Amino acid sequence: MVMEEKEEKRYIISIIVENKPGVLYRAANMFRRRGFNIDSISVGPTERKDLARMTITINGDDATVEQLVKQLGKLIDVIKVSVLSTKNTVVRELALIKLHITDAKARSDIINYANVFKSRIIDVTPGSMILEITGTPDKIDAFLNLAATFGIKEMARTGITALIRG
């Protein structure tokens, strides 16, 4: 049997929802129930008090994403669903990285790298540093690769949030 090749791509889906308790649960429960594997999800308020925005990223093929969008649209608390194209979308993610740093050489190296990546140092102790970096997921990945050579103690990423340009 010939299996159809399904191309896996990364999709960013922006969802405007009612800003009230239980909405995240309803959405998350649907993902679980229908077997959609979400890479990241971020939720926050919008310019309107009664609405919130969820931004989710998912790896999948067109058919999976189409079904995901339809299932989201069915949820009563979902007002609008858009699949964002990577071309005209501004995408940002924030990461906090705690590094294990003891010697002065490493410390000055990381400060140099941080400057290149426009990362800020927000906490320093004799044994550690916490850096903050904002940017596209690719930029954060690149910085994390670099930081890993110093020994990452802990790391937290927010998942992406996004808006269409214009």
Place this chain on the structure above:
Amino acid sequence: MVKMSGSHALIEALYKEKVDVIFGLPGGAIMPVYDVLLDSRIRHILVRHEQSAAHMADGYARASGKPGVCMATSGPGATNLVTGIANAYMDSSPIIAITGQVPRAMIGKDAFQETDIIGITTPITKYNFQPRHASEIPNIVKIAFQIASTGRPGPVVIDLPKDVQTEVADMDFPEKIEIRGYKPNISPHPLQVEKATELLTKAERPFILAGGGVIISNASQNLQAVAELLLAPVATTFMGKSCFPENHPLSLGVIGMHGTLEANKSVLETDVLLAVGVRFSDRSTGKIDEFCPDTKIIQIDIDPSEIGKNKAVDVPIVGDVNKTLIELQKSLSKRLEKRESSLWSKRIQQIKEEHRDKIKIDQGKDLVPQKVLRELRELVPNDTIVTTEVGQNQMWASLYFKVYKPRTFISSGGLGTMGFGFPAAIGVKVAKPDVPVFDIAGDGSFTMTANSLATSVTENIPVTVVILNNSMLGMVAQWQRLFYNRRYSAVELGAHPDFVKLAEAFGAHGIRVGSLDEFKKAVKQALKSDVTTVIDVPIPPEENVFPMIPAGKSLREIIY
């Protein structure tokens, strides 16, 4: 604005939605509502297990097209409703389930009879509510009915904390309501209708697969018009049974796992399939990749998520089935002349004749399910509404009890809930008191909700139960015979209970029949009876339901 308690507001709001009956059972956390209900014009029907209340509301909804309402207390009362809610969800039936909840301050504290019914029912409801203030109740009830009964219908739960029921507030009952996240697409896109018309006019061998959506949308008449215009044979899914008269020359009966030979054979030859209100369930299509792989498919459904969910289609049309069929009929009739017959319709007749008597029925025996059900069809009027239990009884009913009018065949298709048929029949009878209602049952299924006999007798809701009694969990036994080397595991029920005595114990009639003649007499007696009748029909324990397409196989692999 009127000042009243949450319970008063609930009953008033239900009354405004034209609710005339609630099926339920009280308990601690819903007592304030029951207290108000006592003085209201709404009839309450007391069940003996909450699961039955949900099935009754479901039966009521499917027979009448109006939402059915059931009610239970918190905790176990609410969880007992869950099977019935899931059943209604799978079959897109509009029910409103009202549950009591512990007082607001106790929620989340694992209080006595507290359960997270919102969490439990989220994946099996269209929506659910837990008002935190009594003043929200009028709005919530209005929205609940609108959501449950429009678009693709489904169950809605309203969970009422006890102190919200008693809280007094200013109530504002809205006439109309806007739900910004809920806008079902009713009107089909003209371009899609045009594309469908194009395909169908060019089709040489058009075929209609009609599902439950046709019944929900009250579209039977227009479906028939389109079928006759196209001279397209019509097979229904199991949920679609009754949407197209099964004595119509274009009818092929039910398709799928236990569908007719003619439906399952004919669909293999079609070039354009018009799928109307169906969801391409595995029970209807068999192995999905091998279902009509080279056929052009047009799919009409009000739920956009059903389009392409199980089967990729060529022309999707999102819209109300009835509205879409009206548009389709208009545009088809501009291009097509009505004909008496076509090559394709002759081919269909040929397939029908070839397979007419292919299924062997034991001629030596009198009381075999096939004969019993054909006999029953002869005996009861055409507007009789039949419900079924789940298993062999259900599939025999599907094959041998032909129906001619929409909403006269009501069964648990999606969830396959044993114990559905009898309480559903009671709900049907409440909605349609003037027509005879029969539950075609198996002994296993009927036992699950037989305590509803108490409800049917004490509330004066006479229905008839025909038990095809093989003292077996018959469908499981059939699979064990066919796929597990006849190793019977946990399917023999013994000859218990004695259904005649059981019926009598509840104050109903019980009749055991020993021949087809006795069966006829019993049915005639039941039709005249003003109390529920249970007819116990002993059938051979090892009878199989054929045809059958084994699970996961394609329609070609049908056995009979």
